[in-house]
Amino acid sequence: MIPAFFAEPAGILAESVHAEWTKLRTVRSTVWLLATAVVLTVGISALSVGVIKCPATCSADTTKTSLTGVLLGQAIVAVLAVLVMSGEYSTGMIRATITATPRRLVMMSAKAIILTAVVLTVAAVSVLGSLLAGRYLLPHNGFTRAADFVPLSTYYGPTLRAAVGSVLYLALIALFSLGVATAVRDSGVAMTVMLGLIYVIPILGGLVLSKHWQHLIGRYAPTNAGLAVQATKNLTAQAIGPWAGLGVLAVWTAAALLIGSLLLKLRDA
Amino acid sequence: MNTTVRDTAGEPKITPYQSSQPVANDGFLQLLRSEWTKFHTIRGWVIAMVAAAVLVGLPIVALGNTGKDNNSIPNQPIGPNGLAVTDSFYFQHRPIGADATITARVTALTGHTLLPPNKGGFIPPGASQPQPWAKAGVIVKASTRAGSAYAAILVTPDHGVRFQYDFTHDVAGLSGPVSSAAPRWIRLTRAGDLITGYDSVNGRTWSTVGTVRLTGLPATSQAGLLVASPTELYSVQQFANNDGQPFATVASAKFDRVALTGAVPGGTWRDTQVGGASGSVEPLCGADTGRPCNAQAKQRHDVPGSASGSGGTVTLSGAGDIAPYIAIVDPIGLSYKGSLIGLIVVIALAALFITSEYRRGMIRTTFTASPRRGRVLVAKAIVIGSASFVAGLLGAAIAFPIAEHKVAENGWPTSIYPIRAITSGAGLQLVIGTAALLAVGTVITLAIGALLRRSAGTIAIGVLVLIFPLVLATVLPQGPADLLLRLTPAAGFGLQQGNVHYSQVSSACLPYNGCYPLAPWTGFAVMCAWALAGLVVAILVARRRDA
Numbered sequence: 001m002i003p004a005f006f007a008e009p010a011g012i013l014a015e016s017v018h019a020e021w022t023k024l025r026t027v028r029s030t031v032w033l034l035a036t037a038v039v040l041t042v043g044i045s046a047l048s049v050g051v052i053k054c055p056a057t058c059s060a061d062t063t064k065t066s067l068t069g070v071l072l073g074q075a076i077v078a079v080l081a082v083l084v085m086s087g088e089y090s091t092g093m094i095r096a097t098i099t100a101t102p103r104r105l106v107m108m109s110a111k112a113i114i115l116t117a118v119v120l121t122v123a124a125v126s127v128l129g130s131l132l133a134g135r136y137l138l139p140h141n142g143f144t145r146a147a148d149f150v151p152l153s154t155y156y157g158p159t160l161r162a163a164v165g166s167v168l169y170l171a172l173i174a175l176f177s178l179g180v181a182t183a184v185r186d187s188g189v190a191m192t193v194m195l196g197l198i199y200v201i202p203i204l205g206g207l208v209l210s211k212h213w214q215h216l217i218g219r220y221a222p223t224n225a226g227l228a229v230q231a232t233k234n235l236t237a238q239a240i241g242p243w244a245g246l247g248v249l250a251v252w253t254a255a256a257l258l259i260g261s262l263l264l265k266l267r268d269a
Numbered sequence: 270m271n272t273t274v275r276d277t278a279g280e281p282k283i284t285p286y287q288s289s290q291p292v293a294n295d296g297f298l299q300l301l302r303s304e305w306t307k308f309h310t311i312r313g314w315v316i317a318m319v320a321a322a323v324l325v326g327l328p329i330v331a332l333g334n335t336g337k338d339n340n341s342i343p344n345q346p347i348g349p350n351g352l353a354v355t356d357s358f359y360f361q362h363r364p365i366g367a368d369a370t371i372t373a374r375v376t377a378l379t380g381h382t383l384l385p386p387n388k389g390g391f392i393p394p395g396a397s398q399p400q401p402w403a404k405a406g407v408i409v410k411a412s413t414r415a416g417s418a419y420a421a422i423l424v425t426p427d428h429g430v431r432f433q434y435d436f437t438h439d440v441a442g443l444s445g446p447v448s449s450a451a452p453r454w455i456r457l458t459r460a461g462d463l464i465t466g467y468d469s470v471n472g473r474t475w476s477t478v479g480t481v482r483l484t485g486l487p488a489t490s491q492a493g494l495l496v497a498s499p500t501e502l503y504s505v506q507q508f509a510n511n512d513g514q515p516f517a518t519v520a521s522a523k524f525d526r527v528a529l530t531g532a533v534p535g536g537t538w539r540d541t542q543v544g545g546a547s548g549s550v551e552p553l554c555g556a557d558t559g560r561p562c563n564a565q566a567k568q569r570h571d572v573p574g575s576a577s578g579s580g581g582t583v584t585l586s587g588a589g590d591i592a593p594y595i596a597i598v599d600p601i602g603l604s605y606k607g608s609l610i611g612l613i614v615v616i617a618l619a620a621l622f623i624t625s626e627y628r629r630g631m632i633r634t635t636f637t638a639s640p641r642r643g644r645v646l647v648a649k650a651i652v653i654g655s656a657s658f659v660a661g662l663l664g665a666a667i668a669f670p671i672a673e674h675k676v677a678e679n680g681w682p683t684s685i686y687p688i689r690a691i692t693s694g695a696g697l698q699l700v701i702g703t704a705a706l707l708a709v710g711t712v713i714t715l716a717i718g719a720l721l722r723r724s725a726g727t728i729a730i731g732v733l734v735l736i737f738p739l740v741l742a743t744v745l746p747q748g749p750a751d752l753l754l755r756l757t758p759a760a761g762f763g764l765q766q767g768n769v770h771y772s773q774v775s776s777a778c779l780p781y782n783g784c785y786p787l788a789p790w791t792g793f794a795v796m797c798a799w800a801l802a803g804l805v806v807a808i809l810v811a812r813r814r815d816a
Contacts, residue, residue, distance in 0.1 A: 029723075047749075051745060051746055051748065052746055053746075068741075071740060072733065078729070079725050079729045082725050083725055090724075187724050188624075188728060191725045191728040192613055195613060199736050199740055202740065203609060204328070207332060207607075209598070
């Protein structure tokens with residue numbers, strides 16, 4: 001069954017999407033953020049593949065290393081997503097938006113659709129750029145055909161999975177941030193929550209000395225589980241499988257969006 | 270009251286209104302007070318600062334509560350001060366009485382790293398050189414039991430002559446390497462329980478390197494020649510596979526002119542491998558062997574020492590080390606990383622402290638009231654820095670004794686991880702260091718906020734600058750990871766190391782295990798330099814820009 005708000009006058013969602021697209025497109029910071037995301041993601045990835053050398057670290061997961069920049073790119077994607085919602089609250093724009101689109105869930109869906117489309121595009125460019133950097137830099141560092149390394153290619157199943165998974169990962173992080181920002185409204189609080197989840201929890205996960213807790217964090221913390229999709233080697237050593245890990249992040253994202261939309265519907269703007 | 274005064278041309282002249290209030294003092298203290306008022310009158314911020322103190326302390330305790338792997342702690346001998354030590358060397362010795370002198374000349378000290386067959390062709394740098402802290406020299410030791418008290422005067426390949434005693438103490442003597450062209454004469458005298466070490470380049474003019482009173486040294490102790498060469502833990506930090514790979518090293522030393530005078534009860538020279546055989550040429554663990562790498566597997570590397578000749582001229586070779594035991598894992602330091610949760614809260618507060626002024630237009634009032642903008646930013650930095658320092662200090666100090674006891678309760682042996690008082694050097698460094706990290710972190714964030722004027726971006730960049738290097742350091746190989754932790758503001762986190770490091774002991778230093786390449790306060794100085802630079806740039810920009 002189609003949710004009620006889609007069944008209502010069919011144009012509402014489309015018009016709302018168009019309005020959100022205009023709002024996003026005409027803010028100068030959007031272009032800057034997206035350009036920064038691509039440059040930093042590819043840059044950090046290139047630096048990371050630039051410093052691994054064979055035979056010193058031949059056992060490195062070259063695909064995963066080539067996607068290291070995603071660790072940084074996710075923060076910028078989160079900033080963009082938080083601003084899409086919280087930015088309207090800080091300027092008071094949200095009242096105009098809700099007046100124009102009184103169906104708040106339609107408004108939020110429109111934001112989610114535009115955000116997903118933009119982030120998927122930017123993530124695809126960043127991830128492909130990162131893999132290309134890996135493909136051309138790795139052979140210079142000893143990861144040659146002679147040492148049994150095939151240049152990175154999306155024709156290789158696990159590499160394709162890591163690439164597609166990383167793009168989806170960034171889109172999920174954006175939607176997660178949108179859900180958190182809708183729930184807390186304030187951009188400062190939303191950024192703090194997201195950055196804590198993105199960076200502090202993984203660091204602590206690595207520091208917990210109990211194997212039991214390490215396992216739990218690896219399986220169920222949103223970004224630890226989500227980034228499992230980047231692994232192409234040694235999968236049995238991972239706390240969770242690649243797609244299952246992304247699924248855990250998807251569940252977190254769905255929960256954040258659900259809570260955000262409930263609060264949006266119930267609360268005064 | 271306005272009065273109309275006419276000037277010479279007869280036109281009315283208006284005297285501008287002047288308040289009868291006395292002129293307010295606009296000194297720096299007033300500025301500080303106004304910034305403090307802006308901070309503490311916002312209830313949400315005060316609550317967040319209290320929450321930051323809790324979020325510094327609580328995770329430290331929670332992480333201190335985590336257990337250890339059962340097999341990861343080897344059985345180390347216990348030294349004279351009750352702490353675990355490494356005490357394994359090849360010893361050619363004779364008993365001596367309470368007053369005796371042993372002299373020897375060292376003419377060569379060579380050595381190399383043993384390359385196991387299955388390291389995938391990987392050769393650690395400097396494999397053909399002796400280990401920098403290999404040791405050859407004369408020693409007076411209470412007995413041949415590992416961990417017993419000793420004093421020794423030693424020749425090393427890279428660090429000259431050293432006078433060392435009771436594992437943790439190290440005094441430098443003559444510098445430079447040893448060779449047959451530049452031999453080193455070394456001498457130890459025992460007078461009761463007073464041991465003095467001398468060195469000389471010619472055997473005629475001697476200089477004192479150090480003196481120590483070894484209380485409780487038995488009347489008959491062992492004196493003789495020794496050689497040791499520490500295992501090099503070459504850090505192989507990889508993606509999801511961080512490990513210090515042990516590479517055994519051996520050293521070989523030529524002694525001559527060995528003389529033992531004074532109270533020597535007789536007997537002959539005997540050779541003893543103190544602390545069991547040491548060093549190994551086999552790959553012990555890791556992917557090459559199919560055996561898991563735990564610390565115990567890393568500790569067993571057996572290479573027996575050997576001696577040719579005795580008495581006057583002798584060549585000794587062997588492996589091992591006489592040093593305090595340096596634990597690789599740092600449970601208390603890792604626990605203190607829990608304060609990152611508190612750090613992220615004060616980063617957000619510092620960002621809002623400046624950006625909310627821009628968002629609400631308050632900044633125009635602020636700059637009108639105090640037109641010297643640089644001073645405003647400095648006052649803001651002092652207010653938010655001090656508040657964060659106090660919050661961090663409270664959280665870290667209350668957590669310290671609880672975390673230390675939790676670590677011991679969870680089975681980390683107190684011989685390696687002693688329970689320390691908060692007033693000990695390590696305790697003060699962890700507690701004050703954590704508070705200082707929070708304070709300087711907020712100053713860096715404040716500078717970013719003054720430049721960016723937007724809260725979301727400021728918080729993101731603050732976290733990327735302060736915390737992201739830690740994330741990246743755990744996935745990069747050792748070299749670039751070290752570089753990150755030397756150059757970025759994250760160098761300051763070196764203050765949160767719970768293990769004591771000794772400059773005379775080579776040990777694997779992996780960021781993954783909570784070890785930092787710079788000395789703790791040096792790393793903090795790097796962070797402070799970033800804060801200073803950021804503040805200067807922010808002040809320059811704020812002065813030139815429209816508010």
